[in-house]
Structure formats: C-alpha cells, structure tokens
Amino acid sequence: MMPPQQENTTASTDNISIQIEQPNNYNVSPSLDNNHQLPPDNNNNNNTNHAILVRCSVLRESLRPVTLKFEDVSYTIKLSRRSGATNCCASSQPKVTRKLLNGVTGTVRPGELLAMLGPSGSGKTTLLTALAGKLSGKVSGTISYNGQSFSGSCMKRKTGFVTQDDVLYPHLTVLETLTYAALLKLPSSLTKEEKMEQAEFIVMELGLTRCRNSVIGGPLLRGVSGGERKRVSIGQEMLVNPSLLLVDEPTSGLDSTTAQRIVGTLRWVARGGRTVVTTIHQPSSRLFRMFDKVIVLSEGCPIYSGGAGRVMDYFASIGYAPGFDFVNPADFLLDLANGVTPDSRQEEENELHGNGRQDNKHDNIIQSTKQFLIHSYKNNIYPLLKEEIHHLPSQHHIQPHSTKSSTSSDNQWTSSWWLQFRVLLSRGLKERKHESFSGLRIFQVMSVSILSGILWWHSDPNHIQDQVGLLFFFSIFWGFFPLFNAIFVFPQEKPMLARETSSGMYRLSSYYTARIVGDLPMELVLPTLFVTITYWMGGLKPSLITFLLTLSIVLLNVLVAQGLGLALGAVLMDVKQATTLSSVLMLVFLLVSGYYIQHIPPFIDWLKYVSFSQFCYRLLVGVQYSENEVYECGLGSVCRVVDSPAIKYLGIHNLAADVAALAVMLVGYRVLAYVALRLSQKHH
C-alpha cells in the first residue's frame, strides 16, 4: 500500500511545539502509512487491489474536513442526596451538584488523532459525549465544529460515534451488519453493488474476514468476540465516511495486538482527512506513539492538552520526569493524573516492602500533586491553547471536489424513503425470523390450539354457552398474545434506534413502516393456524364463509392488540412498566367484554367501549349466529339464539359499528406509537 502524502506542520501550545503529520490533500486515497500499516487480513491479491479501488471511489467522496475546537467545557450534574432509602425526608434535602468536567480546552484538526487519557471516572466518556453533541443537560463553554455549533452545522450525519457498549443487532452476521449499514448510510449516487463492495472492504480492512459470516451475538447468544464486535461498531461508523469520528474505549478488554490494530485503524481513518477523538484506558507505549494529541484528565480537570510528542517534555519542564528512560508515557501520565509522582511511587514501593503506610500523609501528597498539575496547566498550557484556538482557522480549507459533494448532501438523507424502507424491512425480517418462528413460540400456539380443540371437541350447537365460550377464548387469547409480544419491540430496539436515527441514518417513518409491515406476516401466520385448527376441532358452524369471517376478525383483533402493545412500549419505553400496565388493561378488557358480566353498573359501563376484546367478541358471536337461528333450549322446545342468556345482552345487531371501532383502534394505536417514538427521539 502506498504511504499517504503528508506534510509536517508545527502547531504550538506554550513552549511545546506539536508535530502533526498532516495530509496536504484530503482527496488522496486514505492509505495506511508505513508505520501503522494494518496486517493484511488475507493474502488474496485480487481482493487487495479491489479494496484499493473501492477505497478510492467511496471513502474520498463527501469528505468535509472538520476542525473541532472546545473551550472551557464544563459539565455539572445534580445528584439527589439519598441518605438511606428509609429516610422519608431525603427528597426535601437540597440537591448536591458534582462537576464532571471542569474547563477542558483543546483543538483537533482534520488528519489528527486525539486521545483522552485519565483514570477511570476522570470524565473521558463525559467529554467525548459532550463533543458528540449528545450530552443531556447544560454543557458550559463552547464547542464548535468548523466554527459552528453541533446542531447548526449539520454535523449529525458527519459524525460517527462509537459508544463503549456496542449497540448492534445480535442475530445479524458481521457482513450483514456492515452491508445493511452501507446500504443505509452511503450516498444514493452509489449503486447497491458498490455499497456492498464497500462493506466487504471494511470487513477486510478491519480484519473481520474470518468471522464475516458469524452472528454478532448478545447476552443470550454466543457470537463474535468483544474485539471483533468493537471493530464492527467502528466499521459501521466508518461507512458513513465521517468527518468527525468519536470512539469510546475502543481497546478495553482487548489483547495488545488487536488494540494496536484498532488504534492503527483510527489513525488511518484520521489520515484520510478526518478528525478522530478517542478515549483510551491503558495504552501501551506502542499505541501511545500513534496519537497526535492527548488530553490528560484528572477528576474532570485537564492537566495536559496538546501534542502527544511533547507531553513528556512538558511534565519534565514542571518538575516531573520519569525516573528512568524506558517508561510507558501512558503509565506515567495516568500516575500523574492520579496524583502519583515518580518520587511518591518510589516511596509507595518502600512502604510496601515493610516500612508501614502513612495514609493521611500519602493522600495529602496526592491531592497537592493534583492541585499543582492543574495549576501548572492553567498557567502554562491554557493561555497558549486559547491563543491557538483563536488563531486556528475555524473552517478548514476544503478542496473544490469535496465542497461540492458535501454541500449537496448536507441537508438530505443519503437514501430515498423507499430504499430505507426496503433495507430496514429486509434487515428486520432477518433479525427477527428466529424470534418470530422460534420453535418455542410455535409449540406454545400449537399446544394451546390443540388443547382447546380437544376441550371443545365437536361442541354441540345447542350448547350455546360452550360455543360462545370458545369464541370468547379466541378474542382473549389473540388479544393477550400479540399485545405482550409487541410490548418489547421499541424498548428493546431503543438503543439501536437512538444511535441510528441520531446519526441521520434513516427517517423514523421508514423505520416504523418497515417494522409494522415486517411484523405482519409473522404476526398473522400463527393465529391463522390456531383458528384453522381450533375452529374445525371445536365444532363451530361448518361454513367456509363463517370460518373466513371468524379468521378475519381474529386477525383484525391481533393487529389491534399488537398496535396497543407497540403504543404502550413506545410511550413508556420500559418493558416492566409496559407489561404491568398492559396486564391491568387486558384484565379490564377481559372483564368488561360481556362474557363474565353482562350488567355492568352504568357509571363504569363506558369501559367496554375502550375494550377491543369486547368488539372482537361481539363480532365473532355475530358472524357465528344469524338473527333467526334457533337452538334446543329445553326438552323439545326451541329458542332463538339471540335470546339465549349468553348472547341476549351482548347486542350483536350493529356489527358494522364494531368493525369501525376496531379499525379506528387499528390506526389510532399505531399513530400513537409513532408520535410517542418521535417525541422520544426529540428528547434524545
């Protein structure tokens, strides 16, 4: 692979000069430099040549360099003081605040890789989330992207944000995940084949060839390893060809070779003219050398922000030099951020060897070291950083080629509504086919249908109460079952949906429609089987028309119940709450649907009009028995079916109104679910 064209520019913060290897032309193919070449995933020359071609065609398109500046970024949260769960007055106590970030300043230019270092809990993720424009609550200070705010600069679709926890669909394979992301994220100027080639290229480039056909997996499903999953997450974000890529802890839990491969990838991504920021826990010295800039945080306060190559010189200049030459700079910086200096480290070791500990003294030294480092930053680095921020041009020079492609796609979706719908439909069907047609689910429905068929086996038409009972069972079983299945949909997909819609991957409406349409065949097959088996086993009216009408009513009921489940899930976005509420609702619907009680007190009679089970039940009875039908109601005497005690008070004369009521609910619950989803997206 060819090394990138680079020029060395020198930026300065304080007396520290920062060496930045910066590409002089962002339209060049972003190849790996010699030092950080990723190990080839396989030796297939054809594939490699092909990859280079693809890389040239796609990754250089719509690239718009972003200069990220952040100045005095602070973030405070309010903690409600809980002095014990039993304290009833706890809520009346004043709220305690905690400053998670305290005046962090820095710049990152296109082509640079910035790493945030600091001990656990020092605020790295919080800062990264703030830079991604995703921090809820008020962030003080200024964060600008090419001189504009996050919302004002259409940064959404130009930013890739890889969270610490990988948010991926567990049942899709690695290649499927990346292919669907490519189809949704890449511009419509590319053909489907080109987009799929791009996904293949990412698979190869990130060393995922061996596991390309393995499922991602999740808590209940064994899938690819943690490192592979992380690479898939990064690959997904790379597909959008982001101008700004933010990655949280990409190497945690990985072996050093994999970690190096991932950071090498990030560096390569940066060298393509992108601005890359990552948090990192414990980089090896090899990894550390790949960073252009570092920010070191100590309890939310910066103690260093600037060139990675000069960080050791800076700390040496303020009196903290590592005692020996071969020290991992990252270890040294983490020690300092924890208030541990080389001297105190030595003392600590002596104490460990039997000299006894003096905890208070030790803590005081740590605190005073931290304070000293924070003050040194304020005096030495901060003024120069401010100067640099004000002198650094906000808008990076953009090549005419990239200007055109970026502005044309700024305010548009990368693909049409129809394409998004088709891709999301196909992805949804693949992801959920295991769940919808799982053996367990089929067994559940089949066993209930056969059992009820046996219980009502060829029921006598004169036993109206029994037959009506079977119809009531249809309406209740096919109310509960789809309702409880649908409740999980949006709470479970919430993290994926939030991530994908917040990066402008697709419209909420295309996702929602694909979800609703995709569920249809799966949701309707099982009730059809159920009704077919139970209807004929149970000895209901042996008429094809009546059977088809009964089936249609049950299917309509299924769709209404499913809509209610979707709406409850979308409104509450919490499976536990939604399950509790729906079990109460279903119980009420069951009680007021006219089977158990027919004389409901008038002041609560209105409840039956909100019960879809009641409409379904009435319709089922209505199509089963005609107005003039009679049955044997005593020894030798016949009665009209509509006068039987089970049906008399049900009122089966206005079936059109019942259909209309179900139709309104069918649409209404789905509209409610959509509105709730949209509101929850806005909230994010």
Ligand SMILES: Nc1ncnc2c1ncn2[C@@H]1O[C@H](COP(=O)(O)OP(=O)(O)OP(=O)(O)O)[C@@H](O)[C@H]1O
């Ligand atoms: N919503 C919140 N409520 C209370 N504390 C919070 C909240 N968000 C973050 N914190 C606290 O803020 C501090 C910084 O958190 P953050 O996740 O940014 O740290 P970090 O440096 O990324 O840590 P790690 O390396 O362990 O991931 C932590 O002490 C964390 O507990």
